[in-house]
Amino acid sequence: MTSTSRPTLQFLGAAGTVTGSRYLVEANGQRVLVDCGLFQGYKQLRDRNWAPFPVDAASIDAVILTHAHLDHSGYLPALVKQGFRGRIHCTHGSVALCGLLLPDSGHLLEEEAKYAARKGYSKHKEPRPLYTEEDARRSLKQLQGHDHEREIEVASGFTVRFHPAGHILGAAHVSLDVQGQRLHFSGDLGRQQESLMNPPTPLPACDVLVCESTYGNREHVPIDQEAELAPIIRRVAARGGVIVIPAFAIGRAQALMLHIARLRERKEIPRVPVYLNSPMAINATRHYHAHHSEHHVSDEDCQRMFDVATFVNTVEESKALNRQRGPMIIISASGMATGGRVLHHIEAFGPDDRNAILLAGYQAGGTRGAALAAGKRTLRMFGREVPIRAEVVQLEGFSGHADAGELLDWMRTAPSAPRMVYLTHGEPDAADTLRGRVQRELGWRARVPEHLERVGLEDAR
Incomplete structure (x- = not known):
């Protein structure tokens, strides 16, 4: 395995797109993957699900999951199938929901492959699923649930803390400490006022923030x-x-x-x-x-x-x-x-x-x-x-994602400014629009990373 003693962050997904959240943090010869999502939507994005994973799955020491939606969790069965043997750390709520989502995803993939074969509309002679329901059930055995607001060591020198994010049951924004650096991952943030979920808790102090930008170019219409x-x-x-x-x-x-x-x-x-x-x-x-x-x-x-x-x-x-x-x-x-x-x-x-x-x-x-x-x-x-x-x-009133104003308000709850903000999990216009607002309105450094880009955490100044 090629790694570095200095901590680095690599964007394996959700860079320039609103899907496929995957972030690789490397330090001390250890690899920790934050989120392991499916790419969805455009075919050129979906094709990434079939490409070889950018690093050897067996070399990853742990996975941290912000929440159970498939664009954050749906590649887990494929990662396990390729040799990942570590723990998948998440909240108890996410364990419960992954137990529903992942086997269902595997079942649907199998059914779609069978239907395509029966109807003959696939370009492949023998269509096959990315993974099966059995693959998904096998991956569930590696899930480990945790309470919110508890510090957990997930790999040598890596500690994590889950904070309530609203959005869906079990969703968390996540602090990851490594070598004196604190990365913070927003996951998907819920709204301040939402039908079901409590609002996200404040943003703790961090050195580097990786924040979603799904609605980075929009304000939700105030509608009942x-x-x-x-x-x-x-x-x-x-x-x-x-x-x-x-x-x-x-x-x-x-x-x-x-x-x-x-x-x-x-x-x-x-x-x-x-x-x-x-x-x-x-x-x-x-x-x-x-x-x-x-x-x-x-x-x-x-x-x-x-x-x-x-x-x-x-x-x-x-x-x-x-x-x-x-x-x-x-x-x-x-x-x-x-x-x-x-x-x-x-x-x-x-x-x-x-x-x-x-x-x-x-x-x-x-x-x-x-x-x-x-x-x-x-x-x-x-x-x-x-x-x-x-x-x-x-329908305009049913989004479970914070809009641009709510994302900025959440950032304002931080006790101090991070050295760098990376805007991910958004279409290009949404991510770049939010980048501009973070710079103008908060005075923070911000940028939109490229797919597969690797950055040194100590250099993010």
């Missing part, structure tokens, strides 16, 4: 989520339509069910059937009962989330939904329509102008969700072009 949702449901129901909502199984699905339940109770929407067609989202909903310290949803509202929807578990039940008529609401993963059961619902209901597709979160470039948000009227799915005549609505 229920006031935004209600008129859409009323008008689609009035025309007998079906509302399909591609929703992230963790966070967005639960928020949607909670708001629909409250609107029903106040009789602001008709009592149309609601279906939650995501076994992972069903199981994730149960975890909100187990992690009350991280969110502000009462037991009563947790129960409302359960009661408002009919849970769809089996493939047969999922297929049967496509033969039903509206009005009805279907909430299904994935949130950016990159895969999962929601694709079959979009295929079934997208061509009918009585129906609607609601986008309830960030849509990364190159995803079907981004194409819909941009007004595209056909989607490539299952080897063919599917016409989209349904009404498409981008």
Whole structure:
């Protein structure tokens, strides 16, 4: 293994893009990887998942996970498959959610490969998944959960502390101390005022900050989520339509069910059937009962989330939904329509102008969700072009990410300025816009790193 005694940071992902978070920290002959995400969206990014990992997986001593979303955790089974044998350190909430997300990801990858082989639309003679459900379950054995705000040694000379970040259950912003240097990784930061989660805790003092910039060029519209949702449901129901909502199984699905339940109770929407067609989202909903310290949803509202929807578990039940008529609401993963059961619902209901597709979160470039948000009227799915005549609505109030102003306000909570801020996990315009604001408004040094760039931590001055 080639390494250095002086600490370095290398950007193996999320540099110039909003996906594939992977940061390699090296010192004292040790390698620690912070996040291990899948690249999603544009094909040239997805192809990186199949490229050889930039360093020998077996040479990595530990992985630190900020949270369970697949763009931060989804490459873990592939890393383990390639020989990584160390511990994967994260919060207890992230252990629970990875137990849902990673096997589901492996299963979907297997199903997509089988479907492509059966339909003959893959360019490969024998399509294969990046990893299998069994690979994912094997990787779960290496997860080790920790409490927030406890110092843990993860490798020789490396200590880590997890701080609540909001965003989703288990999400953390992370302090990593090595050789007298403190790196801080924002992970994905939640909002100051959010439907479910508590706000992120303040930024501790650090030498180098690696901060997300998903919404670095945007301020969220101050909008009441229920006031935004209600008129859409009323008008689609009035025309007998079906509302399909591609929703992230963790966070967005639960928020949607909670708001629909409250609107029903106040009789602001008709009592149309609601279906939650995501076994992972069903199981994730149960975890909100187990992690009350991280969110502000009462037991009563947790129960409302359960009661408002009919849970769809089996493939047969999922297929049967496509033969039903509206009005009805279907909430299904994935949130950016990159895969999962929601694709079959979009295929079934997208061509009918009585129906609607609601986008309830960030849509990364190159995803079907981004194409819909941009007004595209056909989607490539299952080897063919599917016409989209349904009404498409981008919901503005349902983001789980801090916007540019909230990111800057969070940085202001630091007791002192870091020597350098690296803006990652954002599209180029978002990252560069935030860079300019950090420099102008905070007076801090900031830059957007390049993919695979390596920097010396002592040189980040």
